[in-house]
Amino acid sequence: MNNFAYQQVGKAKDATAILREDKQAAFIAGGTTLLDLMKTNIEQHSQLVDINLLPFKGIEQTSDGLRIGALERMSDVGENRLVLEQYPAISESLLLAASPQLRNMASIGGNLLQRTRCGYFRDVAFPCNKREPGSGCPAQKGDNRNLAILGVSDSCIANSNPGDLAVALVALDAVLTLENAKGKQRRVPLTNFYLLPGNTPHKETVLEPGELIVAVTVPTAAHARRSMYLKVRERTSYAYALASAAVGLDVQGGQIRSARVALGGVGAQPWRSLEAEKILTGAPATEATFRAAAAAALQGAQPREHNGYKVELAKNTLVRALFDLTAKV
């Protein structure tokens, strides 16, 4: 790692003020993503601002729904009783991610800001439009078997946020509370937070320089209570998803009243599928409906040479998730 200065702050406005003055500074919470990126020379920072003392804590039911402080740790949220019982997809996405050690360290805010595992991004010997804008994308014709098939561009086919939590959160209409350097807060739906690569894959979110994630809020809903996260990977545990599905259904008398669907591992960003939801809503909860929804979700897929298998894999993952969910009473 390059040498850097460190300071811990007690107030959000002090943290954001430092980043406003020093464009090379970064926030640090759990550190699991940031120090990894710094050790591999993908990121260099002049100073790290430790935000762990900021009051962005708490896991509670509010009138807006479930509110999770951005500094809560993955393990604490994943095993929280309220989350387990009322928002199971969120709990499952957290407990199927990373390892127990990393989950004890990593914050919710940092999890949502983790960066792609694309091998070309993570090896500074290669060009990468995300890392060095305009340098090229060797993944297009290279080793792309783990990379995205939805929302990709000729500039980038990375799964920009490869994590699991964001998939569950975009499915369940999560809203982020952000705070900028002037102390002003704004609320951004997670579906609008992530940017598709287009010609600017280095721009990954709408977060302004120095802006902090304060909290995540998830609306209470029948389809949140009956939700699940299914993750398919090459080994049973401790691996990123090849494909995953976060689904939530409100089924009454065999008819689907409301549905939420998001896919992981296949999108340039965590992939909410309104197309699949449209087919599910009002339809009978049958295999034919699930298959039609899966086909709609993958309709716009643009696989490259080695990741065509993900089209079928993602469809089957979604169908199985919908089956498993409706089998639960």
Place this chain on the structure above:
Amino acid sequence: MTNDSFTDQPGAAPDDGSRRSFMKQAGGILGLALTPPFVSQAERLTALSRKVQGVSEMRLKVNGTVRVINAEPRVTLLDALREYLDLTGSKKGCDLGQCGACTVLVDGRRINSCLTLAVMNQGREITTIEGLAKGDDLHPMQAAFVKHDGFQCGYCTPGQILSGVACVNEGHATSDAQTREWMSGNLCRCGAYPNIVAAVREVQQKGGGKA
């Protein structure tokens, strides 16, 4: 870091040498761009928090004893343990949080010591493999690893044992399948997994995991 680094009274900040040195550094970089509001902002920041730059004194409480080191902020907890405190039981495998060889307990929770900074862990209770045994009496998890031959080369073993201790204390070792899932952050390239699971399960069944 302790709370005495902070004060809610910016006006009460002493005009001491450290603040001057900060202002000199800031001035060197930003000299001509300084405007009155910026100066007051910088002053307020130095009053509120202490910037750690270059080799600095840090206090780490490891295995019950407070140890003082002089290290840069970029030194990870793992490197502080191994290179500054000669506690080489914690191992450096991947150094990227993927193998678990560096697992230690911080305030009773297992973490990867390679992905946290020493400076961030001041004021916390750090437990390494060297802190588990009581004199010549092995910790039950250590004894179980010996009994079940839970290793071959031994490189991953300190991390496995600490992770096993935490796994039992968390209540995540109540079946073989659960143990395998919750021990998955610790890789063993010799493939001693069945014996590791047997050791962790035995400690769980005997109800003795505490670090």
